[in-house]
Amino acid sequence: MKEGPDITRIAALIGDPARANMLTALLSGKALTASELAHEAGITAPTASGHLAKLEEAGLLWRRKQGRHHYFALAGTEVASALEALAGLAASKGHLRTRTGPRDLALREARVCYDHFAGSAGVRIFESLATSGALTVDREAIPLTPAGEERITALGIDLAPLKAKRRPLCRACLDWSERRTHLAGALGAAILSHATASGWATRTKGSRLITFSKKGASEFESAFPI
Amino acid sequence: MKEGPDITRIAALIGDPARANMLTALLSGKALTASELAHEAGITAPTASGHLAKLEEAGLLWRRKQGRHHYFALAGTEVASALEALAGLAASKGHLRTRTGPRDLALREARVCYDHFAGSAGVRIFESLATSGALTVDREAIPLTPAGEERITALGIDLAPLKAKRRPLCRACLDWSERRTHLAGALGAAILSHATASGWATRTKGSRLITFSKKGASEFESAFPI
DNA sequence: CAAATGCTTCGGCCTGCACCAAACCATCCC
DNA sequence: GGGATGGTTTGGTGCAGGCCGAAGCATTTG
Structure with missing residues (x-):
């Protein structure tokens, strides 16, 4: 039983x-x-x-x-991913009364999913890397190509310490507001901290919201063209 | 709220x-x-x-x-993986009174995890492929190497239709009885149906149990040496 | 020291829901 | 047709657990 x-x-x-x-x-x-x-x-x-x-x-x-x-x-991340799994399921089986995403429009655009970019900004990162061949997209398995490694390094992110972690470098995460894939894993987290460290954007205290500065937004867009 | x-x-x-x-x-x-x-x-x-x-x-x-x-x-598989995610979480946060696996010993050895091998048989498949270099194990991302493709084809499994599917070919799935990784994804499912089709083993009706025939067990072991 | 703040424990109320027995449909078999 | 089997509906019972107010600790501040 x-x-x-x-x-x-x-x-x-x-x-x-x-x-x-x-x-x-x-x-x-x-x-x-x-x-x-x-x-x-x-x-x-x-x-x-x-x-x-x-x-x-x-x-x-x-x-x-x-x-x-x-x-x-x-x-731990285990808990977070179980929650995201349930959220994804809930969104896909989504009932009528279920709102499709955050009521706040700003939240739809750029926000944090545990420790990496989500929302349309997160999707943009993923799409940009995928279409340019920096990632081999095979649904869940998405290893970084040599070209991709070069590109990330050019952004000023050091890959070596990330590879050393037990955490997978690249992981695909399904977003419930966009219902599209964005980049999780160690690299996803690194990109988020890079964005805040270099002043592109700031995280709002006590919220999942991220706000881009004007200059930061354009630099972000040129770093991840579609 | x-x-x-x-x-x-x-x-x-x-x-x-x-x-x-x-x-x-x-x-x-x-x-x-x-x-x-x-x-x-x-x-x-x-x-x-x-x-x-x-x-x-x-x-x-x-x-x-x-x-x-x-x-x-x-x-759908979405539901199954959400359940497995919860089971994995429950096992890792495992409480004292939680039994670590199926009470039935046979179930620990070979059973089905949704549609692929789990239990120690499932782990054996994964280990065998991984140690021989047929899989590049990178935690979650585990693409099949050329050598691996050759080996699978030699078993009599046609890879072409599997690759065509939307489903990922290889996926790592954490097992809660063994607490080790086994092979899921399209290839995992294909190996299970190959095992039953070629008479290595039979699935017990109405249960998750798989029983190997004597001859099937030895063929299985030579196909996936450790 | 006393006062204020943040969190927890205790006791009691009350709703929600899982559960079963009995009665009610649907399908197959003789 | 009648009888057997598999599922569902309905009505009523009972318990688990979420909720709050009041009181009790711990920590910081004046």
Whole structure:
């Protein structure tokens, strides 16, 4: 009757509206405090506290006490990708009442999916690399070609430390607002940090939103032409 | 508050023990009848009927009426991989009381993960191909090398139609009983059907179990040496 | 020290939902 | 046709779990 891993436990945990809202908020990759999460989920602090304790105990969340604040974040990329998988499924089986993406138009354009670019900016990066032959697109398996390596290096991103990581260099991630593929994996994360480090764009504190500066936008566009 | 796809709905659906058991049973890829699923979940027929209706309405299940039987199957590979993602997460965050794999020893050895080999047989295939250089293992991205193509063709599997599919040829799938990688994707499925077609092994009706014949086992082992 | 802030624990209310038994359709077989 | 088998619908019961207010700790600030 109950063979295998306890998929029920985890799914039930995610299956509560309040908890799902918190987890979705944490998909931004930022660590949020308990009260921020309570506000995000539209519940009172005591209720939130209970939920967070359960999520932590199940190993989905990671908690750091700092002064009188408790910061929470997703426990790992594994958790994030399981959530994205569910979101993708929900979007594809999408019910009538399901909104197709973020209500905020700015969020549709450039935002963060865990730790890499999503939204139309994320899709643009992927398309640009794919059409120019920098990636061999084979659905899920998308190794970087030599030409691609050269191009990334030219942007000023050092590939060596990325390759050394256990994390896959390139991973395809399906976006639910655009319903198209964008670039995840170590390289996706590196491009995002490159964009913020070089002043192309800034991340809005406490949100998944990314805003491009005027100059940054044009540099971004020339770096990833379509 | 509720932006994005309705992840809650789907997760809550999976988060019920009875429904989770049914879905897990269907991960075998076989279509099962309503009463078989009721038995599998340990509930009465009326209760099962209600659950199945919900799952179908949410687009997770696919129903085919045939005579007086109603056959159910997972609605697509998307659903299957979301389930496997959850199972993987559950296994890694594995709780004390979670059994690490199927109670049935035979099931640990050779069984089906949606439509390809899993268990130790599945792991063996993957290891054999990987160590001989037939696959370039790069975590998730695992393209087949020319040497690998040759070797698969020698087994009597025609690669051309597989490459034509939209489905990725090779995909790495993490197994929860072995906690190791095995081969999914179109090639994984092709190897499984090759094994049954050539009489190496037979699938037990209504189960995820695969039994090798004596002769089949030795042929399998020589085809995939370690 | 007292006051304020952030979070957790406790106790009690209440809704939602899984569950079954009995009755009701549909299909096949004799 | 009647009887058997497989599924679904309906009605009613009961429990799990989400929710909040009030009270209790911990930490920082004045």
